[in-house]
Amino acid sequence: MSIFRKRKMGTPLSGVLNILGMTVAFAALYIILVQVHHDFTYNKEIKDADRIYCVSLPDWYTEGKYMVWLNRPPFEQMISTIPEIEAGGTGYLFGQDNGAIIGDGKNPTLSDPSVSIKMSAMNRSTLDVFGFELAEGSWDNFVSVWDYAFSESAAKKYGVGVGGHIMIRDWQSGTYHDANVVAIYKDMPMNSDLSSFEAICPIGDQSINSWSEWSYPYYFKAKEGVSKDDLEAAARKVMEDLIGGDADASDEEKAESIKRTRVHLIPLTETYFDQTIGNRNGASGNKSTTYTLLAVALLVIIIAFINFVNFFFALVPVRVHSVNTRKVLGASRASLILDCVMEAVSLIAVSLALAAAVVMLFQTSTAANLITCSTAFGANMSVGIFTIILGLFFAVVTSLYPAFYITSFSPALALKGSFASSSKGRVFRYLLVGLQFLISISLIICATFVGLQRKFMLSHDMGFDREELITANVNRTVGKSAEALSSKLREDPQIKDISWADGDLVKPSRMGWGRMYKGEQISFQCYPVAWNFLKFMGIPVVEGRDFTQADEQSENGVFIFNETAKNKFGFTLEEKMPGHMDEGEAEVAGFCRDFNFTSLKNEVSPLALYIFGKHPWRPLTTLLVRTEKNADIPAIMKKIASAVSEIDPTVNPDDVDVQLFDKKLQGQYVTEANFSRLITLFTLLAIIISLMGVFGLVMFETEYRRKEIGVRRVNGATIGEILKMFNIEFARIVLICFVIATPISWWIVNRYLSGFAYRVPIYFWVFALALVAVLLITALVVTARCYGAATENPSVTLKKE
Secondary structure, eight states, X not given: OHHHHHHHHHOHHHHHHHHHHHHHHHHHHHHHXXXXXXXHTTTTTSTXXXXXXXXXXXXXXXXXXXXOOBOSHHHHHHHHHOTTEEEEEEBOOSOEEEEEEOTTSSSOOTTSOEEEEEEEEBOHXXXXXXXXXXXXXXXXXXXXXXXXXXXXXXHHHHTOOTXXXXXXXXXXTOOEEEEEEEEEEOOOOTTSGGGSOSEEEOOXXXXXXXXXXXXXXXXXXXXXXXOHHHHHHHHHHHHHHHHHTOTTSOHHHHHHHHHHTOOEEEEGGGTTTOTTBSSOSSOOOOHHHHHHHHHHHHHHHHHHHHHHHHHHHHTHHHHHXXXXXXXXXXXXXXXXXXXXXXXXXXXXXXHHHHHHHHHHHHHTSGGGGGSSSOOOTTTOHHHHHHHHHHHHHHHHHHHHHHHHHHTSSOHHHHHHOOOTTOHHHHHHHHHHHHHHHHHHHHHHHHHHHHHHHHHHHHHSOOSSOOTTEEEEEOOHHHHTTHHHHHHHHHTSTTEEEEEEESSOSSOSOOOEEXXXXXXXXXXXXXXXXXXXXXXXXTOOEEEEOOOOGGGGGOSSXXXXXXXXXXXXXXXXXXXXXXXXXXXXXXXXEEEEOOOOOSOTTSOOOOEEEEEOTTSOSSOOOEEEEEEOTTOOHHHHHHHHHHHHHHHSTTSOGGGSEEEEHHHHHHGGGHHHHHHHHHHHXXXXXXXXXHHHHHHHHHHHHHHHTHHHHHHHHHTTXXXXXXXXXXXXXXXXXXXXHHHHHHHHHHHHHHHHHTTOSSOOOOOHHHHHHHHHHHHHHHHHHHHHHHHHHHHSOHHHHHHHO
16 A cells, blocks of 8 residues: 555645545435435335326316316225225325324323324225234224324324324314324335324215315225226226216216316326326425436536546656556556555545535534435435445546556656656546536536526515515414404504415415306316405406405305406306305406416416305415514514414414415425525535645646746746736636536526426526636636745756756
C-alpha cells in the first residue's frame, strides 16, 4: 500500500475533498434508492397481490380516466355470481384520524384523555381479498360498525386487547360511542395501502341496495389461473345483463348506460402509479417523478466518480516515478495494479462508512419528511447492500484504467521524464470536468423551473378571493348549529363575514351527480354551499341571479352552474333539473364565472353550486371566515376553536381543524413541494461536488504548471494576467457546456410543465441565470486556488523546478 501512503502525504486536501464528495453522493444515492424501491414495490408485498384487482368504471367527467368510487348493488351481485372470483368486497385503503378514548382499555370514560387513531372501514369479505391474518380474536365478531380490529403494532401502542372496550368518536355526530375490540390482526406490509391505518371496523350493509350512492371502492381477488381479461369479461356480462333487464329504459339509453358502466379492472400492484384513476382510494405516486429522482441521484454519483477518476489521473505524473521504481526493484505489474485498485476500494469504503453516518443524521432532520418512507437501514437491507456493491464495483472499474495506464510505461522512460503535460491526459480531464458542468447547469435550470411552477400554483389567481381567509372543518353536530356559531363569531369586530360549504373549496374531487338532459346522460361535480357563498368568495354571477337567503327554504334546491357546465351542456336559465330530492326539480338560478376548485394540474370541469333548501341531506360542515385587514389571526383562530367547543362540549378546542386558507391550499401541492425541495437539494449537492472537481483540477494544473507560471512572471506577467489565463480556460468549458445543456434542459422542462393545465412560461432569464451562476462560482473557485501559485516568488519556483 505504499502508493496509497504516498498519495495521502502528497495531496491530503484533494483526498479529503474526494472522500467528502463520494460520501455525500452515496448518502444521496441510498436515500433516493430507498424511495425508488418503495415506489416500485408498493402494494406488491401484499399476499396474492398479483391476483387482486381494483374495480373501476369510466369517469363521468374526464375521458380516459376511471372512477373507483362505486355503488354497491351491481358489484355485490358480481361477487355472489361470478365463479372466477375467489373473494371480493368493499373497503377504504387509507387511514383517517379519528378520536378515541382508551382509558384502561376496559371501562373508559369521557374524563379519560383522547388519542388520535388512524381508522378505516371494510367488510369481512374484503379481509379475505387482502389476506388479513388473525393474531388474536375472531372475525366472527367483526359485525357491527362498533366492532374494531387493531393491527398488532397499534394494539401494543395503545394498550388494547381482544375483549376490551374503548370509545370512538362518531364520524357524523362528533360524539363518543362505546366500541368493542374484537380482533388483533398481524401487521400488513409497510409499503402498501394496508399500513396506512391502525384499526378497522365493518362497513356492513350501508347503501347495499342503493343505486345512487357512489361511495364504495370494490376489490376482486381472482381464483388462481383466471386472467384479468377473463374476469373483466365476466364482470361486464353481469353489468350488461342488469342494464338489459331495465324495462323502463329505451334501447338507446341501455346502450349509453352499458358504455358508461364498462367494468375496467386495475391490478392492485399498478394502482400506485396508475394516472388514469380519478379520485383514488389509497396512496398514489408519479412514475415520472420517481424516475426523475433516480436520474438525479445517478447524476450526482456520476459527478462524484468523475472527481474520483480525475483524482487518479491527476496523480499519474507523481506516481509514475514511484511505480516504475518498484518495477525496477522487481515488483510485478499485477501487484502494482492490485495496489491501485485496493487504494480505490479503501477510499470508497471510507466514503460508504461516512455516508451511513450522513444518512443517520438525515433521519433525525426535518429533511426526512421529503421522503415518504423510512430510510432506516434495517427496513432497507437490500437497498443498503446494493449501494455498497455498486460503490465497490465502481471503485474497481474506475481504478483499473488508471492502474493499467500508470503501469504501462517502461521503467527507463518513466524514470527520466515528466508526464504532467500529457495532452491526452489533459483533454481527458477537461472533458470529465465539462461533463460535470453540463450536468450542473442542466440541474440548476430544471430545479429553478420546478420551484417557479410550485410558486406559481400557490400564487395564481384561482378566480376567487383568498385574502384574509380562515377555514375550519367541524362535525355535523356543530354544522347543525351553524347559525348559532356564526352569530357568536360575528360578535368579534375583527371578523368581516362568514359562510359555509360542504367540504373544502379546493380538493381533488367531490360529490358527482349524473343526470339525463335532453336525452343524454351528463355528469358534473356538485358543491353544496350557503346562500352567501358566491358573494363571500368574490365569484361573480355572469348570467341570471345569485343565491338569496330565501333559497335556503326552497322545496327542491337551487343550482348555479359554472361557465364550463353552461357551455358544455348548453344550459339556459329556463332549465330545471333534478336536485337531491327524489321528486321535483331544482331551479337553475344562474351561471357563475369559472374558478379553480381542484389542483392547477387540472382544467376547470363542470361544477354546480347548490343550495339544499329546507330538506338538506346533511348540514354544511366547512366554516369559512373572512377577517378584516391586519386582524389578530392567531386570536381569531383560537376564538373559532373555543366557539366550536362551546357548541359541542365533547370537542376539545385543540382538536378543531382551524387553518389559514392559503396554508391548507399548500396541502394540495405537498408532492410538488417535496419534489421541488429534493431536486433543489440534489442540485446543490451536484454543484458542490462539481466545484470539488474543479478545485482538484485547478490544484493539479497549478501544481504541474508552476514552471510555466514562474517563467511568465519573470517575463513580466502580472498576478491578474495569470489568474485571467486560468479563468478563461474554465470559462470556455462552461460556455461550451451551456450551449449543450440549453436544448437538453428546455426539453426536460417542457416535458415536466406539460403535466400542468396552468403553467409558468419557459423564461429565457432562467437559462442566463444558470450560466452566470456557474461562471461566477467557478471563477471564485479558480481564483481562490490559483492565487497562491500566482503570487509565489518565481525565482524560488524555477529553482525548485
